[in-house]
Amino acid sequence: MDEFFYEALNQARKSYNEGGIPIGSVLVYENKIIGKGHNQRVQKSSAILHGEMDAIENAGRQPVYVYKNSVLYTTLSPCPMCTGTILLYGIPKVIIGENQTFLGSEDLLRQHGVEVVVLNSQECIDLMKKFIEEKPHVWDEDIGV
Amino acid sequence: MDEFFYEALNQARKSYNEGGIPIGSVLVYENKIIGKGHNQRVQKSSAILHGEMDAIENAGRQPVYVYKNSVLYTTLSPCPMCTGTILLYGIPKVIIGENQTFLGSEDLLRQHGVEVVVLNSQECIDLMKKFIEEKPHVWDEDIGV
Numbered sequence: 001m002d003e004f005f006y007e008a009l010n011q012a013r014k015s016y017n018e019g020g021i022p023i024g025s026v027l028v029y030e031n032k033i034i035g036k037g038h039n040q041r042v043q044k045s046s047a048i049l050h051g052e053m054d055a056i057e058n059a060g061r062q063p064v065y066v067y068k069n070s071v072l073y074t075t076l077s078p079c080p081m082c083t084g085t086i087l088l089y090g091i092p093k094v095i096i097g098e099n100q101t102f103l104g105s106e107d108l109l110r111q112h113g114v115e116v117v118v119l120n121s122q123e124c125i126d127l128m129k130k131f132i133e134e135k136p137h138v139w140d141e142d143i144g145v
Numbered sequence: 146m147d148e149f150f151y152e153a154l155n156q157a158r159k160s161y162n163e164g165g166i167p168i169g170s171v172l173v174y175e176n177k178i179i180g181k182g183h184n185q186r187v188q189k190s191s192a193i194l195h196g197e198m199d200a201i202e203n204a205g206r207q208p209v210y211v212y213k214n215s216v217l218y219t220t221l222s223p224c225p226m227c228t229g230t231i232l233l234y235g236i237p238k239v240i241i242g243e244n245q246t247f248l249g250s251e252d253l254l255r256q257h258g259v260e261v262v263v264l265n266s267q268e269c270i271d272l273m274k275k276f277i278e279e280k281p282h283v284w285d286e287d288i289g290v
Contacts, residue, residue, distance in 0.1 A: 041206065048193065048202045048230065057193045061186065064289050084229025084250070085193065089289040105229070144209050144234040 004028050005095060005119065008073040011038040011051065012097075012127055018043055021142055022127045023051035025074040027059045027091075029066050035059025041142050050142070051075065052082035056089075067091050075124045077104035079143060087112050097124030101132060102143060149173050150240060150264065153218040156183040156196065157242075157272055163188055166287055167272045168196035170219040172204045172236075174211050180204025186287050195287070196220065197227035201234075212236050220269045222249035224288060232257050242269030246277060247288060 004026055011024025015038035027035040037054025040046040049057070052074050067089035077099035078086065086094060086109060093115040099106065106116050132139045149171055156169025160183035172180040182199025185191040194202070197219050212234035222244035223231065231239060231254060238260040244251065251261050277284045 045206050046202060047204065047206055047234075048198050053193050057191060059192065061190050061192055061286065063286060067289065080229035080232040081226065082229070084225035084227070084232075087225040087229075089192075141206065141208060144212065 002073075002095075004033065004071070004073045005097070005121075007033060007036060008051075008075050009097065009121070009123060011036055011055075012075045012124070015039055015043070015051075016127060016131060021138065022131050023074070023076045025051035025055035025072065027055050027070055027072055029070045034062070034066070034070070039142065042138065048081065050079060050082050052078055053085060056085060064090065071095060075121070076128060077102055077106055077118070078109070079104045080108075083108055086114060093117070095119065097121040098128070100125055101128040147218075147240075149178065149216070149218045150242065150266075152178060152181060153196075153220050154242065154266070154268060156181055156200075157220045157269070160184055160188070160196075161272060161276060166283065167276050168219070168221045170196035170200035170217065172200050172215055172217055174215045179207070179211070179215070184287065187283065193226065195224060195227050197223055198230060201230060209235065216240060220266070221273060222247055222251055222263070223254070224249045225253075228253055231259060238262070240264065242266040243273070245270055246273040 008024045012022040016022035020042035021039035024038040035055045035058040040049035071093045073095045075097035083105035095117045153169045157167040161167035165187035166184035169183040180200045180203040182203045185194035216238045218240045220242035228250035240262045
């Protein structure tokens, strides 16, 4: 397993172990992780810190060339908010753990020329399925349904 | 001037007076402000706290019916990130101060059935123009250019 995807999955597991939503993400620039994070809805009562947002926020303020040469790894297909953030900053490539438990705005990413890779990771699927079964209302809240 | 738009503009002015990007926003549910905020790039070194995001975050965790019956006021046309957040939560109406200094993803909002009202506020235009002239690089960073 790719070391960066492994760290995104690690972040997802960490969040699950904290009682939170198990979605993790890392932002990679020049082959180094510059930001990592996980969903913070439960942990920080946050409406906007999805895994991708947390990783991007933890990377701090960056000039545009950093984003335009970065890869975002995330364990789950990015929702419209995270998709919009990827498009705002021009992140050119997104590697996604799975899109079976939730399919985000991958079409919109592709329409804007973003390279989208879906790994179909069974570990990501199992972790999300377990969480959704245990806390369906928290999950619904996270995706606005 | 509408009291809610006035508060969004107040938030923008507050941010300007703090040395930050002058964009403010409020989220209104049942005729009451449940979240207000402003761009926090400078103040909190944030890559994701645009005015709209800050207001939504400050509203805290909300069930979906709150978002689906809310109105978002913002002094500037929403970027792709903020647009995606509006779509994620199904906020049905967005009232925008101006879209002359920056045109966001209003088309995408309308395509998804969001009611978009643009006020063409001269105060919002003047405030943004002044900031962009004073700190063009901060502004570029905020919109990923």
